[in-house]
Amino acid sequence: MSKTHKIAIVGGDGTGPEVVAEGVKVLKAAGERGNISYEFVEFPLGGENYMKTGDLLTQETLDSLKTMDAIYLGAIGHPDVKPGILEKGILLDLRFSLDQYINLRPVKLYEGVDTPLKDKGPEDIDFVVVRENTEGLYAGAGGVLKKGTLDEVAVQESINTRKGAERCIRYAFEYCQKRNNKKGKKVTLCGKTNVLTFAFDLWERVFYEVAKEYPDIEADYAHVDATCMWMVKNPEWFDVIVTDNMFGDIITDLGAMIQGGMGIAAGGNINPEGVSMFEPIGGSAPKYTGMGIINPIAAIGAGQIMLDTLGETEAASWIEQGIIKVLRDDLKDLAAGKMGFSTSEVGDLIADFV
Amino acid sequence: MSKTHKIAIVGGDGTGPEVVAEGVKVLKAAGERGNISYEFVEFPLGGENYMKTGDLLTQETLDSLKTMDAIYLGAIGHPDVKPGILEKGILLDLRFSLDQYINLRPVKLYEGVDTPLKDKGPEDIDFVVVRENTEGLYAGAGGVLKKGTLDEVAVQESINTRKGAERCIRYAFEYCQKRNNKKGKKVTLCGKTNVLTFAFDLWERVFYEVAKEYPDIEADYAHVDATCMWMVKNPEWFDVIVTDNMFGDIITDLGAMIQGGMGIAAGGNINPEGVSMFEPIGGSAPKYTGMGIINPIAAIGAGQIMLDTLGETEAASWIEQGIIKVLRDDLKDLAAGKMGFSTSEVGDLIADFV
Numbered sequence A, B: 001m002s003k004t005h006k007i008a009i010v011g012g013d014g015t016g017p018e019v020v021a022e023g024v025k026v027l028k029a030a031g032e033r034g035n036i037s038y039e040f041v042e043f044p045l046g047g048e049n050y051m052k053t054g055d056l057l058t059q060e061t062l063d064s065l066k067t068m069d070a071i072y073l074g075a076i077g078h079p080d081v082k083p084g085i086l087e088k089g090i091l092l093d094l095r096f097s098l099d100q101y102i103n104l105r106p107v108k109l110y111e112g113v114d115t116p117l118k119d120k121g122p123e124d125i126d127f128v129v130v131r132e133n134t135e136g137l138y139a140g141a142g143g144v145l146k147k148g149t150l151d152e153v154a155v156q157e158s159i160n161t162r163k164g165a166e167r168c169i170r171y172a173f174e175y176c177q178k179r180n181n182k183k184g185k186k187v188t189l190c191g192k193t194n195v196l197t198f199a200f201d202l203w204e205r206v207f208y209e210v211a212k213e214y215p216d217i218e219a220d221y222a223h224v225d226a227t228c229m230w231m232v233k234n235p236e237w238f239d240v241i242v243t244d245n246m247f248g249d250i251i252t253d254l255g256a257m258i259q260g261g262m263g264i265a266a267g268g269n270i271n272p273e274g275v276s277m278f279e280p281i282g283g284s285a286p287k288y289t290g291m292g293i294i295n296p297i298a299a300i301g302a303g304q305i306m307l308d309t310l311g312e313t314e315a316a317s318w319i320e321q322g323i324i325k326v327l328r329d330d331l332k333d334l335a336a337g338k339m340g341f342s343t344s345e346v347g348d349l350i351a352d353f354v
C-alpha cells in the first residue's frame, strides 16, 4: 500500500458539491485499481458558509489546510454576496497564503467535444498555459486620489519580482520537457514588451536566460493581443504558454472556451513544494443546484490533474482515458448542451471505466 | 462645394504605402461623387524614415500634423528596428500628443468573409469596441528596482483618471445612441472589478453614473476574461463594448480575428475635438512589400471610418457599400488566403463601385 493522500474537499457553493462528489467517486475508483488510499476531509468554505458564519478564510481553516496534501475545490460564488468578496477573501487568499504560484491550465480538445472554432480538431487544440498566480496586477497594490470628485485618479499596480517570474518560467520549461508534445517542444512567453516596458522587460530577460538551460526547447514570444488571435486562428502553434497573472486570466478563459467550455475545463493552483488546489473552471451555477444536470467532467479532470501533480501519474492517466472514452462514446449531444445523462451517471460511467 | 479636408498621408513602412494608395483612390472616387474635396499632404514617418534620419516624431512634424483635419496611416514597423521604439516613439506618441482618447474598432463580419468561428454569420458578428486610448497601463508609468539582480522588482502602473474614463464612456454611449443596432442598444463595460479594485471601481462608478443619462440604452458589465469567451462563443451578445486601454488592445485584436483578420479590420484613434488618425489593423508585412498581393480592404475601411468621423457620413456609406459588394461578389477565395485580384485591382473595384 502506497502513501495515503490527505485531500481537503471544498465543495463550495451551488453545483460545486455535486460535481466534486462525482470527482471523489472517480478518485476512489482510481484508488482501488491503483492501490492508492486517501483521507478526505471536508471544509465548509464558500459563500453559503460566509452567509451563515460571516467567515471567509479563517486562520484556523488555513492552518488545517496547510496540513493537507492537496485541496479539491468545487466552486465558490453566491448570488447574494457582492462580487469581489469571495474571490478576494477566499480564492485569491488561498492562492497567496499557500503560495500557489502556478496556475496550470491544460487546453485540450477531446474527441466528441464541440469547439466554437471552425476546422479545428483534437490534433490542433492541445497546449498548456502556465500562468503566474501570486503577483502582477493581482497584488492588490494601488490607490485612489480624490475619490468621488471630478479629479479622481485611480492607480493599479502590477508588481513583478525576478523570483516570481523565474520560478514560473522555470516551471513552464520543466513542464514542457516532461510533456507529451507531439509537435516539438516549445515555450511561448505571452507578454506586451512594447508597452509594458518595465514588467515585461523583466519577464523577457528572465525568460531567455532560463531558456538557455533548455536548448532542446524552442523559446518563442508573442504579444498578448497576438496570442489571443492565434488561439482562435492557429491554436496548433502553441505547446506551452507562460504568462503573467492578468494575461493568464484572460487567455486561460479563452482557452477554456475553445476546448469546449466550462463543463470541460479544469486547472490547478500549484505550489510544487506545498499544498496545491485543483478546480473545475466553471462557476457555482446557482440556478442548476441540485438538479443533477451539470457536467462533472471538468471536476473529474481537476481530480486527474491533482493525481498527476501528487505523483500518481498512472492513476491520473486512467482517469484521462475514462474522460476520453465517455466524451467520445457516451456524451454524444454535448454540443447541443445536452449530456443525455445525469451528473452522477456521468460520474458512474467514468468511475466504471477506471 | 463643401469644405476641403486636409488629410495627412502617412504611408509608413512595408506594404503601408501600397494599401494607403488604394484607400486614397477610393476616397477620391467618393469625393467626386459627393463633391468632397481633399488636400493630401504626405508625411515620411515610420521605420524607414527613422533608419534614414534618426527621427521618430519630431516637434516640427507634430506641429504640422496639428494643422490637418485627419491622419490616414498605412503601417509602421520595420524589421531592423528594435520592437518598442517605433510603437512608443511614433504610434503611441501620436495618440498621446494629439490626445486621441478613443480607439474605435468596429467588429463586423461582412458577407463573403470567412470567420474562424463555427456557425456564426454576419448577423452574429456586428459590434463596436470603444477603447480608452491615452491612459491605463499605456501611461508608461512604473519603475524597476535592483535591475539585473535576483532581487529585482519591476512595477508597471495603470493610471486611470475620472476625466479619462468619463469621456470614453460617454463617447461609447453617444456612439451606441447613433449606431444602427439591429438588436437593441447596449453598452457593455469590460473590466475586472473583482481584482483590479482601484482601477475598475472608478470605471464602474463612472459607467453607471453616465448610463443613467441614457435610459434607453442597456448598461451591462462583463469581466475581461468572460468577454473573450463570449466574443468567441456568443459574439451576437455585444453591441458596444467600452473598456480600458490594455483590455481594449486585447479584445480588439480578438475582434479583428473573428471578423476575418488583418486584411479586413480597421480602426480610428479619435480625438473628437482634434486631429484623429485612421489605420488598417495589420502590420507592415515587410516580406510582401511591392508585390501587390496585400488586401487593401482594411485600409479602405479605415478611409471609410475617417470620412464618417469627419462628418461625411453619406460618402462613408458609399465606401462601405463598395466594400460589402466587392467582398461578397468578387473576392471569392479570400477564405483560402487568395484575393484573386491584385492590391490595386481591389482598389479599382471599390473605387469604380463608389
Ligand SMILES: CC(C)[C@H](C(=O)O)[C@@H](O)C(=O)O
Binding pocket: A087, A088, A091, A092, A249, B194, B195, B225
Ligand atoms: C475568480 C477570479 C478572481 C479568478 C481570477 O481572476 O483569477 C478566476 O477568473 C480565475 O481565472 O481563476
Ligand SMILES: CC(C)[C@H](C(=O)O)[C@@H](O)C(=O)O
Binding pocket: A194, A195, A225, B087, B088, B091, B092, B249
Ligand atoms: C503597436 C501597439 C503599440 C498597439 C497597441 O498596443 O496599442 C497595437 O497593438 C494596437 O492595438 O494599435
